[in-house]
């Protein structure tokens with residue numbers, strides 16, 4: 441009896457979390473005690489802002505673009521559906537790294553050309569300067585690439601959410617005289633977004649990890665700073681420990697928030 | 712001679728425009744030349760076996776379904792006109808569904824006040840007040856802030872009726888409003904419907920509730936295979952139907 445209860449109590453403990461937090465505390469205390477770790481911490485921390493900025497900006501932009509792509513994907517108007525499906529399939533079929541190179545070295549010159557053509561009168565009159573590839577710094581190009589890539593994933597999440605909403609409620613809205621657009625905004629999207637909130641939040645965790653890809657363009661994020669530091673000091677072990685520590689702090693805490701959110705939504709739905 | 716709702720030779724075939732199903736040998740004639748006039752204030756009950764086209768007929772009246780041919784008029788508005796003002800038609804005709812279809816993310820009060828606010832542009836305060844009165848009328852005054860999932864089926868259906876009434880419709884369509892309800896909840900919904908009928912609401916009701924038919928229906932229409940087989944007063948149809956098909960069906964549901 442008693443033994444069973446102890447076993448049940450022990451079974452309920454999230455042991456992986458205990459381990460993670462324990463290791464985290466060990467890592468931090470070691471770092472604070474060890475002078476060379478302190479230096480590495482200070483150096484890598486300088487990349488934290490860049491990593492977060494790239495992740496947050498790309499995520500916000502891909503939510504907006506993804507919503508429109510998802511709406512187009514669920515649209516009854518065939519051309520819209522076809523175009524968005526084409527885009528989504530194309531982007532999802534490419535490695536994120538290839539999208540990154542593509543936007544950085546093909547997309548940026550092309551974008552400069554397009555902007556120059558569109559704004560030709562202004563440029564000729566001297567009101568603004570002509571664009572060049574280097575008008576867009578690499579951090580901007582990297583954020584653009586992540587946005588275009590993640591918008592495709594997020595569009596599919598929105599589409600699934602939109603399709604999860606009960607058809608009967610849509611009919612009821614139409615029967616009350618709401619237009620298709622009013623029905624989407626007032627009835628479908630509030631429920632769709634709520635249903636996919638955890639999935640959307642998980643994409644933020646994913647984009648934080650994928651933001652490390654921007655290091656290949658030399659953008660000074662956590663990974664890039666760590667890479668350069670390790671290469672110049674040969675302290676690979678210590679440096680990548682610190683780099684991993686930073687990512688884990690962000691991703692694990694966010695994952696836990698997502699789980700809490702999921703539980704809360706489930707509770708509310710059951711009420 | 713001309714009713715308030717006029718349905719003239721309505722025809723609708725399903726099968727060839729269903730996405731992903733192009734095979735023409737699966738055509739279903741849901742409506743095969745249905746004509747029906749409903750006067751102002753009249754309560755018409757539609758009965759018939761499953762698949763006989765009752766829902767399709769109701770859904771054609773507020774243009775949730777588009778006819779292949781035939782005409783439907785509500786007052787002077789041609790529902791079936793190519794560029795019909797759907798919003799106006801749907802403002803005029805309320806609909807109550809078998810599965811309630813309340814908006815799950817809104818409270819009962821918000822469910823009822825949404826369309827007046829969004830479609831009619833009534834002020835939020837006014838819409839809330841009207842919604843409160845309507846919910847009181849269907850006996851839900853103490854449930855205003857509840858969400859649909861927190862209510863019983865009977866309460867949800869009464870809220871759905873209040874939601875339809877909030878648009879101040881000139882006619883109401885009911886598609887099997889009590890079929891999804893537990894027996895003990897059917898009466899509370901039928902009582903609300905009977906009260907509406909007594910107040911002179913024009914109603915087109917698909918239902919097999921004989922009690923409601925006797926208490927409130929002016930006319931009973933029997934449909935089979937997309938056609939109206941026969942119609943008459945409840946008394947006439949229930950106790951002395953002319954057609955064998957009608958008698959068989961009635962015997963089956965009354966068992």
Ligand SMILES: Nc1ncnc2c1ncn2[C@@H]1O[C@H](COP(=O)(O)OP(=O)(O)O)[C@@H](O)[C@H]1O
Nearest residue numbers: 725726739741760761762763764765766767768
């Ligand atoms: N959206 C649809 N697509 C294909 N067939 C349909 C559709 N709606 C109804 N039908 C068919 O039309 C016929 C009439 O259906 P319905 O009007 O729902 O009948 P009832 O309400 O009397 O049971 C049935 O055979 C049904 O399968």
Ligand SMILES: [Mg+2]
Nearest residue numbers: 765766767886
């Ligand atoms: Mg039906």
